[in-house]
Amino acid sequence: xxxxxxxxxxxxxEGRAANLPCNHSTISGNEYVxxxxxxxxxxxxxxxxGLKNNETNEMAxxxxxxxxxxSTLILPHATLRDTAVYYCIGDQGAQKLVFGQGTxxxxxx
Amino acid sequence: xxxxxxxxxxKITKRGQNVTFRCDPISEHNRLYWYRQxxxxxxxxxxxxxxxxxxxxxxxxSDRFSAERPKGSFSTxxxxxxxxxxxxxxxxxxxxxxxxxxxxxxGSGTQLSVL
Numbered sequence: 001x002x003x004x005x006x007x008x009x010x011x012x013x014e015g016r017a018a019n020l021p022c023n024h025s026t027i028s029g030n031e032y033v034x035x036x037x038x039x040x041x042x043x044x045x046x047x048x049x050g051l052k053n054n055e056t057n058e059m060a061x062x063x064x065x066x067x068x069x070x071s072t073l074i075l076p077h078a079t080l081r082d083t084a085v086y087y088c089i090g091d092q093g094a095q096k097l098v099f100g101q102g103t104x105x106x107x108x109x
Numbered sequence: 110x111x112x113x114x115x116x117x118x119x120k121i122t123k124r125g126q127n128v129t130f131r132c133d134p135i136s137e138h139n140r141l142y143w144y145r146q147x148x149x150x151x152x153x154x155x156x157x158x159x160x161x162x163x164x165x166x167x168x169x170x171s172d173r174f175s176a177e178r179p180k181g182s183f184s185t186x187x188x189x190x191x192x193x194x195x196x197x198x199x200x201x202x203x204x205x206x207x208x209x210x211x212x213x214x215x216g217s218g219t220q221l222s223v224l
Contacts, residue, residue, distance in 0.1 A: 036213075043113070043200050043215025044152065087151055096142075096165060097213060099151030 004088045009104040018075040020103050022088030025069040033064060034091055035073050036099075037084040044087065044099070047073065078107045111135070113216035115201050121222045122191055129187045130219045134203030141184050142213065143176055144200040145169070152200055158184060159206055191223045 005023040012018040024033060032051050036044040048055055048062045050071070055062045061074040075082055087102040114133040122128050134141050139160050144152035155174070156166045160181035170176075173191075178184040188195055198218040204211040 041217070043202070043217050044213075045215070046212040049212075085151075096154050096157065098154065099144075101149070101151050 004090055004100055006086070006088050006100065006103045008101065009106070011106050011108055012075075012078050014080060014107050014109050015077055018078040018082065018105060018107070020073040020075075020086050020088075020105060021070065022073070023070045024088070024090045027068055027090045029068075031090045033062065033068075033071050034089040034097065035060070035062065036087045036089065036097075037082075038087070038102070039081075039084045047086075080107050080109065083107045113201055113203050113214050115199075115216035115219050117219060118217065119220045119222075121224065123224050124191060124193060126191055127187065127189045128191055128221065129185050130199055130201075130221075132184045132186070132201030132203075132216060134183070134201070135205075135214055136182075138203035138205050138214070139181070140204045140206035140211070141178055142202040142204075143184070143186050144202065144215075146198040146200060146218070147196075155186075188221075191221075193223045196221055196223045 032049050034049040035047040038044045047059050048057055050062045050064050064071045083106050085102040085104050087099050089097050116131045142157040143155040145155055146152040154167050155170050156176050158178040161178050173189045176186045198220050200215055200218045202213040202215040204213050
């Protein structure tokens with residue numbers, strides 16, 4: 001599984017786009033990039049995943065660089081409820097997700 | 110979709126006692142996972158089942174820990190002779206395993222405090 005590096009914390013103003021970076025320079029060709037988030041006192045929640053192409057769903061967008069060594073999770077219009085720890089994970093098949101310490105995102109009013 | 114259910118939500122026990130947690134996965138999910146999370150850290154993988162078979166166990170899972178999924182539905186995680194270092198949030202997740210990618214659906218966890 002690829003090792004990922006994320007900033008420990010970030011702040012974003014409510015209503016603005018939150019851009020969360022992740023470095024995964026050792027990712028292999030068949031490893032997907034997953035994003036989960038964990039709101040206080042809850043279990044992690046799946047957000048999105050991707051391999052090569054950019055992906056978008058109702059929660060977020062995932063931009064993966066062409067060399068696949070980094071990615072950015074974008075929350076287009078952050079709300080206070082998006083305050084959480086965001087985990088970027090590189091994995092071949094999600095059978096055993098390996099979580100790092102993630103990025104603590106705080107959305108400020 | 111009733112989600113993954115874990116019971117109890119909180120457990121306080123004295124050192125040396127045994128504790129058991131229960132996880133009820135999403136009904137059609139054949140894979141079930143246990144994770145442990147301590148304050149300020151990401152969840153750590155403990156073990157996972159496909160149906161009733163326990164396919165992988167982490168080195169973190171000492172002999173005092175045992176997990177079962179007897180009928181391929183709910184699962185229990187037992188900790189014998191608890192130690193203060195066992196204090197953590199124990200998370201259960203389930204997924205519909207197959208050939209493709211899986212999304213893990215997590216429960217809200219059981220918070221264990223060992224006094």
